[in-house]
Amino acid sequence: MHQTGKSRLRVSALVAASVLATSIIAIAPATISQAAPPKVLKLLWADEFNGKKGALPSSKNWEYDIGNGYGWGNAELEYYTNKAANISTDGKGKLVIAANRISDAQGNAIISTAAVTQILSSCWECQFTSAKIKTTNKLGFQYGRLEARMKVAPGEGTWPAFWLLGADLLDGNPWPECGEIDIVETRGVEPGLTSAALHGPGYGKGPGVGGTYQSPTPLSDAYHVYAIDWKKNQIDFYIDDHLITSETSTSVKPGRWVFNQEFFLILNLAMGGEFAGPIDPALNKTELLVDYIRYYSVNGVGKLTKH
Numbered sequence: 001m002h003q004t005g006k007s008r009l010r011v012s013a014l015v016a017a018s019v020l021a022t023s024i025i026a027i028a029p030a031t032i033s034q035a036a037p038p039k040v041l042k043l044l045w046a047d048e049f050n051g052k053k054g055a056l057p058s059s060k061n062w063e064y065d066i067g068n069g070y071g072w073g074n075a076e077l078e079y080y081t082n083k084a085a086n087i088s089t090d091g092k093g094k095l096v097i098a099a100n101r102i103s104d105a106q107g108n109a110i111i112s113t114a115a116v117t118q119i120l121s122s123c124w125e126c127q128f129t130s131a132k133i134k135t136t137n138k139l140g141f142q143y144g145r146l147e148a149r150m151k152v153a154p155g156e157g158t159w160p161a162f163w164l165l166g167a168d169l170l171d172g173n174p175w176p177e178c179g180e181i182d183i184v185e186t187r188g189v190e191p192g193l194t195s196a197a198l199h200g201p202g203y204g205k206g207p208g209v210g211g212t213y214q215s216p217t218p219l220s221d222a223y224h225v226y227a228i229d230w231k232k233n234q235i236d237f238y239i240d241d242h243l244i245t246s247e248t249s250t251s252v253k254p255g256r257w258v259f260n261q262e263f264f265l266i267l268n269l270a271m272g273g274e275f276a277g278p279i280d281p282a283l284n285k286t287e288l289l290v291d292y293i294r295y296y297s298v299n300g301v302g303k304l305t306k307h
Contacts, residue, residue: 140304179263187276223289
């Protein structure tokens, strides 16, 4: 049958509408099925650092590494203490970890002479005192969401870190077989860069397996939330809910995945060493400020162990 131009246009419009409707019906179920389920978070533990000014962090949660430990395997130049001058709450809901230079460029003591003598007798190369706390023999974590709101320490040579080690290290399983989860490491020489990484069998020394995020402003200028979402065979790393990297049992191959177990938490401010590099000779004091650390289960997955 012969069709006028208008008739052909009406038919074409009907066909196009029919195709469009068919397309919408076809893709709608796929769109619905791809929607991510909402995350349900349940707070399992937190340290809000609400102690009095000058108080040490809670002994219910933390113990200390003391000394230099031969540079802690990284040629670091700090000596860790459990003194309030290096780690204490500020009375305003913050934990302050302070790295203080031991002596100036002429060798004159900046901290007390007695303290200098004690430190340098066991660590002649140390340049700063600082602090390192950990939840060993206190708390263990497996899966869930772990986060800290922090303002990292400024200055060339600083190396603040918020990280975990496999609890089986305490039973004699050596590093890196025990596994290491670096939620965040920064270094002052690159003030906008945050690193997140895993270390394990086959990817121990060096950068490990992970990723970085470049902030447009120095990270020490403001507080940021550094976090992981952790489940079996996968760990996602975040800064302020921006995904830095997602690592899985596949992405670490040919190395082995060793992260489906309990880990303990570590927080410290290192100075110098293989990662941070040379320390600014004009830097006499720098501080890592921690607003809180919080641990959640995610959709019912997450386990806190109290020892």
